[in-house]
Amino acid sequence: MVDQSVDAEPAGQNIAGEAPVEEPEVVTDDTTVHDDVELERTIGLVGGLAIGIGTMIGAGIFVFPGLAADNAGLAATLSFAIGGLIALLVALPTSELATAMPRSGGGYYFISRGMGTAYGAIVGLGLWLGLMFAAAFYLVGLGHYASAVFTELGVALPFSPVIGIGLLFGAALTALSIGGTENTAKIQNAVVGVLLVVLTGFLSYGVLDAVGVFGGGTVPEQFFSRGYFPVLTTAALVFTSYLGFAQVATVAGEIKQPGRNLPLAMVGSVLIVTVFYVVTIFVATSAFGADRLGQFGETAMVEVARDFLGLPGAVAILGAGLLATFSSANASILSASRAVYALSRDALLPRKASEVNLRYGTPHVALLAAGGPILVLVATGQVELLAEVASFLHLIMYGLMCVALIVLRRRDPEWYTPSYRVPGYPVVPAVGALASFGLIAFMQFASIGIGVVVMLVSYLWYRYYAGDVTLKGDI
């Protein structure tokens, strides 16, 4: 058992007179210890991987292939690979930070302790809002899949049910998280397992078909059919598919043997989904060619499955798509509520925000604070905009995490003793930071604008509400 002491002493008060909660004395493999109170760690490696993969796989496979192919042609494969590479460059430094500070709140925690309260507030509030944008994006995707089910059943609706269904599920998920005390983690693990099995079967068939084993053969096409630049803009768009690994860090306080399981879960989930994404795009574009794939939009994968395996294939992918987008939305809402808790623990949001409901034992204020705004965002129905704003806010956090790592390594405070150290320091975190900030440049102006406004509002909130709070560790 590796005992670590955490010496970062938070101080100051917010406008309501609340001070940050004291830091724990010791972090062990099984618990976080405050005086004679222990917080049990209960999530194992499988649980951690399921959180990462479950959050990510919904978007990359079931929503983006059509959109990405439309933007970048066959080279969308490369866009996904670039996204995966950047995610990996960030996941490695994040792993080091997480093993040094295995506490709830993930990126927010690392940055507020490494770089100070102002950066922390921008990232923390940005993370909370970013997760809402991400959840809204998954819910709109879910709406597309649910409407495809209606189409499949031959039910003609006089209006598009996409947004209505998204809203319905958003409200249902929030209510379930507040009132449900079922064993959601076990369900999440099972869902991820089923998804991986279905996808592996489907993709294996697709790859064999694409190389001509079943006589189908590939639709010959130029790789960079839309030119080189769209490869990067598409990478920026689809980066939303790689947001999940940092969600593992938001529950870092509950992971068993954090020194071992956190790096494995984060890096492992990024590697696994990257492989799945790249193969998926390859198979999808091989089946139809980028132009036709683009016309199918959000549910393009259903058509690909129909092309390979007929109606049963389409039904299987429809089902998988519903499950995947649902689990991604669920994971994001839960992470958003953890982010609210981390902020309120540090007095950057009112303590009331992380209050626990006496009847169900769930944080109803935090969950409502996540679920409510999500509905507003879903109502816009803007898939690409939601995805990009979510990516923007996360990329800011990713870039700053890499910077925080470099800052901490250079100052080398006594309490900073990660059990996992990033390979290739300082190149990996430096490149990770540059790549994260660089990718933002390829986004639409509207997304960048909304993202900047969110950051600005976050900063002003910090100045107004908690200007006196200091969270930085002794350096």
Added chain:
Amino acid sequence: MTDRPSILVPVRVLEGESVPEGVPELLANAHVVLLGYHVIPEQTAPGQAQMQFEERATERLEEYETIFEDAGATVERRLVFTHDGQKTIDRTTTEHDCLAVVVPNATGPVEDVLVAVRGAVGIDRLARVVAGLFGEMGVSVTLYHVAHADETDEDAETLLAGLEDRLGDLGLDTSTIETRVDRDRDPLDAIVEAADAFDTVVMGESDPSLSTFVFGMPGDQVADRFLGPVLVVQRGPASTDVATDGEE
């Protein structure tokens, strides 16, 4: 009083579970590891529950601590917020090297104790619990063994006689010890039936198997049906490691 056996007393502290009547007297000679725990749903971070409930939980635990101390025990107190109560109980048992975990049910004054003996494995820990707790209480102790088909009566008697000697060595008055052997029965049913005439049961923990996975640990099953306090003697640290490793 030389060697107080460490006994874990798990209490779901915020769900109105308290220390049942008779249990503090039962553990008067023990070193009580009082584990107050609160199980929270996965949507909630343990720290979140701590922020809100720590004060109230600590208050209650302090009350319970006093009750045990007044009865004569030495007490160590832990408060844990967890998603998984069983994991917390198992971990605390190992960390504090507890010989037994008590399933707290109410009882009157303890006058007679049933000790269910499964086999020679772990018999030393069983003896330390029985002798440590009841050595100076003047209760009557019945050693009980359900023999299986390929076990002779002599084998069973040797087993119980060995335990009796060991208890004598540890300071228990052997004149208060009786032995009893049954055979060709389901051990669990037999123990529950025999337990009816006793105030409390001491028994060993089984190895995890398919049936314990489906029906729960025998200790808990006996406690459910017996309705009095059951002391479940834990396997030694070496074998506990094997049991917890299988998880990943």
